[in-house]
Amino acid sequence: MENILELQQVSKTFSKSNFTLDNVSFSLPYGAILGFVGENGAGKTTTIGCILNTIAKDGGIVKLFGREMLDADTDIREKIGVVYDGDNFPGHWTAEQLSKIMQGVYTNWDDKRFRRYLKDFQLPPRQRIKHYSRGMTMKLAIAAALAHHPQLLILDEATSGLDPIMRDEMLDIFLDFVQEEDHSILFSSHITSDLEKVADYITFIHNGSLIMTVSKNDLAYHYAVMRCKGSQFLALDRSDIIAYRKRDFQIDVLVSDGKEAQRKYRDVIVDNVSLDEIMVLLVKGERV
Numbered sequence: 493m494e495n496i497l498e499l500q501q502v503s504k505t506f507s508k509s510n511f512t513l514d515n516v517s518f519s520l521p522y523g524a525i526l527g528f529v530g531e532n533g534a535g536k537t538t539t540i541g542c543i544l545n546t547i548a549k550d551g552g553i554v555k556l557f558g559r560e561m562l563d564a565d566t567d568i569r570e571k572i573g574v575v576y577d578g579d580n581f582p583g584h585w586t587a588e589q590l591s592k593i594m595q596g597v598y599t600n601w602d603d604k605r606f607r608r609y610l611k612d613f614q615l616p617p618r619q620r621i622k623h624y625s626r627g628m629t630m631k632l633a634i635a636a637a638l639a640h641h642p643q644l645l646i647l648d649e650a651t652s653g654l655d656p657i658m659r660d661e662m663l664d665i666f667l668d669f670v671q672e673e674d675h676s677i678l679f680s681s682h683i684t685s686d687l688e689k690v691a692d693y694i695t696f697i698h699n700g701s702l703i704m705t706v707s708k709n710d711l712a713y714h715y716a717v718m719r720c721k722g723s724q725f726l727a728l729d730r731s732d733i734i735a736y737r738k739r740d741f742q743i744d745v746l747v748s749d750g751k752e753a754q755r756k757y758r759d760v761i762v763d764n765v766s767l768d769e770i771m772v773l774l775v776k777g778e779r780v
Contacts, residue, residue, distance in 0.1 A: 495519040495555075496644055496676040502542050502552035513538050514701045515552065520693075523673045525666065527691035527708075528680040529767070531775055535700040536680045537577075540648055543678075544574065556644070570598060573637030577649030580633040583622030587615055587632060591639075598640035609635035626653035634662065638669070645669060645677040651686050659683070663690050684767040688712075694767065696774055703774050716750025717769060719743075719761040728757070730780045737777035746773045 497520040504513040513535045520526045530536050541547030543554050545561055553560060561568045581590055587610055595601045610617050613631040621629060630653050637645060645666070651659045667690055669675050681687055687694060687708075694711060696703040706715075720728070725736070725743045732753065734746040746765065747753045754762045 494522055494558075496522045496557060496674075497543065497678060498553075498555040499539070499543070500553040500555075502539070502554060503550045504538055504542055504547060505550055506538075511535070511538075512700050513542070513549075516697070516700075516702050517552075518695050518702060518705050520676050520678055522676055523670055524692040525670055525677040525679055525690050526705075527684075527687035527694045528678060528697070529682075529684065529687065529694055529771055530697040531771075532682070534697045536697060537648055538700075539697070540646055540678070540680065543646065544572070570600060570640065571643045573640065573642035573645045575630070575633045575637050575645070575647045575650040577652055580629065580636070581621055583620060585621050586619060587617040587621070590621075590632070590636060594636060594640065600641045602639050602641060605641075606635055606639035609638065627655065627658065630654060631658070631662075634665070638665070643672075643675050645675075645679075647677060647679045647681070649681055650679070651681060651683055659686060666690055684771065688767050696771065698775050710748070711765075711767065711770065714749050714751075715765055715770065716747055716753060716762050717765040717773070718745040718747060718753055718757065719763065720745055724757070724760050732756070733780050735773045735777035735779050737773055744769075744773060744777075746770060746777070 500517050501515045502513065503515050516539055528536050538547060542549040545563060556568050557571065559568065591603055591606050595603065613635060615628055615632055621632065624632065630650060634650060651662055654662060663686060666677055670677060679687065679691060691708050693705060693707050695705040720743045722743065725745065728745065732747055734748060736743055736745045750762050
């Protein structure tokens with residue numbers, strides 16, 4: 493399967509903060525949504541910066557549409573829509589002014605499409621952006637990202653600040669977007685319920701290091717958590733343990749095959765596991 497995005501051993505060190513993005517590698521196929529998960533400060537935004545060349549990486553390779561993107565490669569940038577967590581546009585602009593400016597940036601800018609989104613999202617076109625609510629500014633950024641007909645959406649907390657109803661509408665828009673076989677989305681979010689609804693793959697990052705990439709179907713149908721007593725935990729085959737976390741009276745153990753664990757350890761309780769609990773076990777738990 494061809495990939496719209498590939499990262500190979502991407503690294504970046506910030507000496508002042510003592511943070512290192514440590515040889516991160518993953519890929520995003522065409523026609524898919526990849527959920528990018530990690531705690532605040534894990535390295536998600538740094539990774540996105542390295543992908544977009546807004547942060548100069550120290551090493552590794554990033555390929556977009558099969559090519560490494562240089563600053564002069566405007567044809568590649570035309571194919572990417574980006575939404576950042578925070579201020580995407582100057583506050584003194586209006587949505588109308590934004591559209592005029594974007595027409596000079598993107599050759600495929602579609603003003604009719606942009607205005608349709610403004611109407612659908614109930615965004616006043618002549619009001620200054622600084623008077624928008626946070627949710628409104630995020631909706632404006634999504635409208636602008638979609639209005640130039642990109643093939644790849646890179647979303648950094650794009651549903652942050654939206655109420656549950658609007659988040660659900662946005663997720664429908666994202667699912668519609670990837671119905672085109674040459675479209676994909678890299679979706680960084682701490683709202684794991686959103687990723688559980690739309691993502692095809694989940695990539696976990698912690699302290700600048702990639703923990704794992706797994707399909708959502710595997711997470712939903714195979715991964716599980718075992719609730720063990722101390723003696724039961726000591727009897728486990730260490731090769732079955734992905735991560736574990738000690739609680740007051742039990743030890744929670746993340747495994748990749750719940751049915752096999754139930755067959756192998758008949759006296760242990762095996763539960764389905766949510767994306768939230770997986771992240772907690774990977775981040776706060778221990779590995780053997």
